[in-house]
Amino acid sequence: MARVVFALEASDGAARVGRLSTPHGPVETPVFMPVGTQATVKALAPDELRAIGASFVLANTYHLFLRPGPDLIAQLGGLHRFMAWDGPILTDSGGFQVISLADLRKIDESGVTFKSHVDGTTLKLSPESVMEVEAKLGADVAMAFDTPPRWGTDPTEWKASTARTHRWAERCLRAHARADQVLFGICQGGFDAAARADSARTVGSLGFPGHAVGGLSVGEPKDVLFPMLAASLGALPCDRPRYVMGLGAPEDLVAAVGLGADMFDCVLPTRLGRNGAFFTPEGRRNIDNARFRAEAAPLDRSCDCYCCRTFSTAYLHHLVRVEEILGLRLLSLHNVRFLVRLMERARAAVRAGAYRAFADDFLGRYAPDSASTREARRALRL
RNA sequence: GGUGGGGUGGGUGAGUGGUUAAUACCAGCAGACUGUAAAUCUGCCGCCUUGACUGGCUACGCAGGUUCGAAUCCUGCCCCCACCA
Numbered sequence: 001m002a003r004v005v006f007a008l009e010a011s012d013g014a015a016r017v018g019r020l021s022t023p024h025g026p027v028e029t030p031v032f033m034p035v036g037t038q039a040t041v042k043a044l045a046p047d048e049l050r051a052i053g054a055s056f057v058l059a060n061t062y063h064l065f066l067r068p069g070p071d072l073i074a075q076l077g078g079l080h081r082f083m084a085w086d087g088p089i090l091t092d093s094g095g096f097q098v099i100s101l102a103d104l105r106k107i108d109e110s111g112v113t114f115k116s117h118v119d120g121t122t123l124k125l126s127p128e129s130v131m132e133v134e135a136k137l138g139a140d141v142a143m144a145f146d147t148p149p150r151w152g153t154d155p156t157e158w159k160a161s162t163a164r165t166h167r168w169a170e171r172c173l174r175a176h177a178r179a180d181q182v183l184f185g186i187c188q189g190g191f192d193a194a195a196r197a198d199s200a201r202t203v204g205s206l207g208f209p210g211h212a213v214g215g216l217s218v219g220e221p222k223d224v225l226f227p228m229l230a231a232s233l234g235a236l237p238c239d240r241p242r243y244v245m246g247l248g249a250p251e252d253l254v255a256a257v258g259l260g261a262d263m264f265d266c267v268l269p270t271r272l273g274r275n276g277a278f279f280t281p282e283g284r285r286n287i288d289n290a291r292f293r294a295e296a297a298p299l300d301r302s303c304d305c306y307c308c309r310t311f312s313t314a315y316l317h318h319l320v321r322v323e324e325i326l327g328l329r330l331l332s333l334h335n336v337r338f339l340v341r342l343m344e345r346a347r348a349a350v351r352a353g354a355y356r357a358f359a360d361d362f363l364g365r366y367a368p369d370s371a372s373t374r375e376a377r378r379a380l381r382l
Numbered sequence: 383g384g385u386g387g388g389g390u391g392g393g394u395g396a397g398u399g400g401u402u403a404a405u406a407c408c409a410g411c412a413g414a415c416u417g418u419a420a421a422u423c424u425g426c427c428g429c430c431u432u433g434a435c436u437g438g439c440u441a442c443g444c445a446g447g448u449u450c451g452a453a454u455c456c457u458g459c460c461c462c463c464a465c466c467a
Contacts, residue, residue: 037418058417096417104419117419143417186417217416225416245417252416267418274421275414290411320421328421 004140004182004209006241006262012355014233014260017347020241022088022140023180024080027055029241029262030346032253032339033090034270038063039073039083042270043329044336046085052305052337053344055087058265061133061143062094062125066118070136078138090265091139093130095146095186096246099218107147109164127171135178141210144172146186148215158190162199165214169203184243186214191224193231200235211236212243213261217252222375226255230379233260250279250342251366254359255376257346269339273332276320279339283367287331292317305337306330356380 003023010017020027034041034049037060041049049057059079064070073082079089097114098105104115111126125133127145134142146165149158165188176183185208189196204211213232216225229244233256236242241262247253248266256264272278276287280300285292287299295313307316307330319327342362349358360382367373 033417035418042418043421060418063418090417092417097419099417101419146417148417212417214417219416243417248416264417266416267420268416271415271418271420271422275423276421277415284415286413288412323421325421332421 003180006210006239008239010351012350012353013258015257015346015350015355016260016262017350018241018262020088020262022056024086024088024140025055027088028347030253030257030343031056031263032248032336032343033058033263033265034336035060035265035267036083036085037267038067039079041332041336043274043325043332044270046083048306048333049085049336050087052333053340054336056090056263057085057087058090058092059083059137059139060092060094060096061130061137062097062114064091064137065094065123065125065133066116070133074136074138080138088141089139090141090184091134091137091143092245092265093134093143093145093186094125095143095148095214098147099150102150107164109167111145112147127168128175131172131175131177131183135176135181138178138181140181142176142178142181142183143212144169144183144185144208146188146214148188148218149190151191151219155190155192158188158192158195161215162188162190162195166199166202169206169208173206173208182209184208184210184212184241186212186245187232187236188215189228189232190215191220191228193227196228196231197235200232204235204237204240208240210241210243210263212245212263214245216244217246217248217266222252222372223378225252226259226375226379229256229261230259248339249372250339251363251370251373251376253339253342254346254362254366255379257343257350258355258359258380264339264343266339269335270332273330273335274328276328276331277335278316278331279335281362281365283370287313287316287320287327289317299331299334300338303334303337303341305334307334307337356382 005021008018018029033056035058039059076082106113111124113124130145147161149161169185185203187199187203189199243263244256244261247264248268278299292313298308300308349355363373363377
């Protein structure tokens with residue numbers, strides 16, 4: 001059985017380019033993975049994702065466990081066939097739902113009991129049951145079941161959730177059995193740099209073929225995010241892929257790649273698309289702004305996506321204003337392409353040994369006056 | 383011609399004596415969104431004025447009246463809708 005293998009190909013400072021081989025094809029890193037929680041990247045069809053260069057997509061264990069259920073997906077040939085995506089898939093474990101559905105769950109040492117957000121029924125997920133569900137779903141990469149703490153909770157809870165995540169990581173490793181699937185570990189550490197580094201070293205020593213930084217971009221300010229990210233990334237093994245979960249703002253990705261991250265996933269491009277916002281090299285914009293009413297230029301002159309090659313900004317403005325679904329689809333398409341292309345450019349810059357110049361240039365144009373971009377520059381000492 | 387109902391801020395439409403510059407929704411103007419309970423949520427939305435959660439002005443078809451006080455009550459007029467003839 002083909003396994004997931006990671007090979008570093010180039011580096012420039014902490015930034016690096018690699019190749020991840022999976023049973024469903026190779027992936028060049030750094031990579032941005034669009035999120036398809038319910039076995040669909042919202043509003044986009046697989047051929048559209050392929051056309052914009054998306055190589056790797058996410059799905060969610062908690063949501064697919066609820067509907068339509070892992071047995072049905074297995075019966076229908078597994079997640080790849082079910083959603084007709086023949087490229088690599090990564091399944092998140094449901095760990096994020098510990099945060100997003102915080103009011104509907106209870107944690108104990110054995111696992112997490114959720115009150116279904118769909119029908120209120122009680123369901124329990126444990127490290128072992130999550131491994132079983134992820135095996136049935138059959139993604140190329142499964143994620144360990146973790147318990148990230150919310151931003152705003154106190155250090156006692158960071159500590160408890162980090163220690164629990166470590167124990168559960170070992171349980172996940174023991175329970176993981178599917179040979180054509182690899183399991184990535186997730187480190188935590190709350191919002192303390194030393195605890196972050198400690199967690200990264202702990203999880204990094206367990207033998208996972210890849211590691212994720214969890215518990216970030218959960219509402220904390222940027223001057224917290226980047227130091228935490230640096231602490232985590234700096235302590236994870238260099239020879240394995242380093243995946244930053246939930247990161248997706250362009251300035252964040254540029255900073256994170258510069259700090260040595262290889263993989264990202266985020267709902268941001270698709271959610272922004274559905275909510276009428278789009279990325280440009282100058283920053284994020286809202287398409288329904290009156291200033292775009294008669295704008296003949298595409299959303300982003302430098303973009304090569306179908307939307308930007310074909311339609312005026314005025315047309316997108318019109319579609320969104322009259323609530324035509326094509327508008328949300330096209331915006332989603334463009335936003336995902338924007339991040340995929342950002343990673344393409346980052347890889348090229350690393351290969352050319354010019355990552356700092358690339359980051360400096362990008363961050364110099366992308367909302368340069370925003371606190372977010374300033375912190376990204378600071379993280380890279382630009 | 384008769385009977386009944388109704389005319390409220392850009393639109394639809396609450397409100398039947400004071401706490402009402404006036405509910406709500408839409409439209410309009412902005413903002414937010416980071417391992418998706420999100421095609422969602424939030425703010426503003428008569429005019430002028432102020433550093434300000436400041437001060438003032440105008441407003442519920444039109445005109446007049448009652449009252450300390452009216453979009454709300456009375457009178458007349460204008461207009462709209464339904465039914466009857």
